[in-house]
Amino acid sequence: MTILLQVTGLTKQFAERVVVDGVEFTLEKNTSTALIGPNGAGKTTTLSMLTGLLKPTSGSVKMLDGNLRANIGFLPQYPQFHPWLSALEFTEMAAKLNGVPAKKAIVEAQKTLEFVGLGNDLNKKIATFSGGMKQRLGISQAIVHKPKLLLLDEPVSALDPVGRREVLDLLKGLQLETTILYSTHILNDAEEMTDQLLFLRDGKLVEQGTLREVRQRFDEPNYVVEFSTEKEAKLFASQSELVGEAKGRNVYIEIINEKPSMQELLQYLSSNPYKIRKVERQTASLEEIFMKVARKI
C-alpha cells in the first residue's frame, strides 16, 4: 500500500487550551478512515487543520503525492451554499476553482451531480433544496475535481435514516477511487465503511488501527448459551466447570485466550442433560469498544 498523507505531531492550542495534541497518523491510498471521538475530542479541529483552514500550532501535514490544497475535497458537517446559485452553477464553480478547465468543468459538474442523484435538479436554485439534497450537493462539490483525499466532517449525522442510507451508499461507491477520512460519532457508519479507525479523546489520538486490530485489543468475547428455562441456566452456571454468569435464560461464558473453543463448549454441553436453544459467540460492537476507549485512562 502507498501512503498518501502523513500527519506528524499535529497540535492546536487556543490560548491555554490544547485542543489537538500531537496527533500522528498516516493514510494509505484508496482507503477509508474514520475519525471517532466524543464531542469536543478535536475531530473538527483536526479536519480544519488538514484542509488548511486552521494553521497548526505545531506539527505538519504532508501529502506525499502532490500539493495538499489542490488535491482535497471537503464536506463540512452543515455545508452552506450560496442560495442564489443553481446546483450546476455551484458545482461548476467548485471545479473551476480547483483548476478544472472551463469546458471540462461543466461536463464534470453534470456528471457528478448525476452520480449523487441530483441529475433532475441541475438548474434548481440551492435555496429550494432539502437537507438531504444539500448533503448530496456537498459531496458533489467535494468530488467534482477528483481529489486524491476526501475529508468529510460528520457526513451523515444531520440526515434522516433514508438520507443517511443514500449518502453512505454514495460514499461507499467512492471508496474505490479516492482516499476518505471522515469524522463521525455514529459508530454503525464507521463499522460499515472503514479500513482504519482513529480514536480521538481530549485532543489526543488514543487508539488507531484497523477495525480488526482495535477489536482484538478491546474485545472481551464470550459465548451466550440460551437454555429453555431460567432454572436450567442458573443450574448450569452454578455447576459448570466453565466460568459463566446467568442472566435470565442466558449464560455468558468468558473466552480467555480463545479458551474454551466452540468445539469444546459444544462437546461439554452435549455431554450434559440440558435443553439448549442457542449457542453463539459474541464480540463487542464498535460502540462498546468506543465506550472502553473513551473511558481508558
Next chain:
Amino acid sequence: MRGFTVLLQKEFREAWRSWKFLWIPLVFALLGMSDPLTNYYMMDILNAIGNLPEGFEMLMPELMPVDLLQASIGQFQTIGLLVIIASFVGAISKERASGMATLLYVRPISFGAYFMSKFIVMSTVSLISILAGFAASVYYTVVLYGTFEIGTLMASFFTYFSWLLFVIAVTLMMSAAFTTVVATACAFAVIFIGQIVDAIVGAFWTISPWKLPVYGVQLMRGTMEMSDYWWSLSITLAITIICMSIGALTMKKNASMTKI
C-alpha cells in the same frame, strides 16, 4: 490572482440576482431627482399643502444649476452612503459567519483575487448608482434651471466616484477584519464621523479624502485650488489601495473564523 474570473462571475451573479444592480441605482436616481424638483416646485407645494397664511410671501433664493447638483451630492453623502455601506458591509463577514465561505476557502484560491472580485462588483454597482443619481439630478436641473459645462460635470462625477472607491475599500476592509456588527460600526465611524470631524475642524487642513465630494462641486464652480485637489485625489486613491491590500491580507488571516 488564481480563480479571479470565476469569483468575479460569482459576485456578479449574486449582485444581479439579489437585485442590487437595480434597487441601489433606483435609490440614487430618486435622491438625484428630489432636490431639483422640490426646489423648483417649492412654492407650489407650499401653496397646495402648506396651509400658509393669507398674503404670505417667501423669497426663494435664486439657485444655480451647480447648487442643485451640490444638494444632490449632499443626499448621496447621507442616504446614498448609508445604503451602499449597509448593502456591502457583510460581503465578507456574513459569508464567514454563515459558513458559505468555507467551501471556497478550502480551495486553492487567491484571497487577493476574492477580495478584488468583491471590490470590482461593489464598485460597478456604485458606479451605476451614481451614474443614475447624477443623470437624474442633471436632467431635471437642465430642464428646470439651466445647463452645466460637460467637462467640469464629468470631472465632478469622477471625483465623486473616486470618493466612493475609498468608501467601498474601507467598508470591505472592515468586513474582512471584523464581524458584521463591528464592521458596520467601524465603517460608519470612519466614513460618517470622519465627515463630521472634517466639516468641524477641517479648515485647518486642505488635503483629505473626506473633502473630495466638496472639491468635486468646487471644480464645477471654478473655485478649486487645483494643487489641493490633486493631492486629495492622490491620497484618497493611495489610501484606497492600502485598504484593499490590508483587506485581502486580513481576509486570509481570518479565514479560520469561517464557520465549519
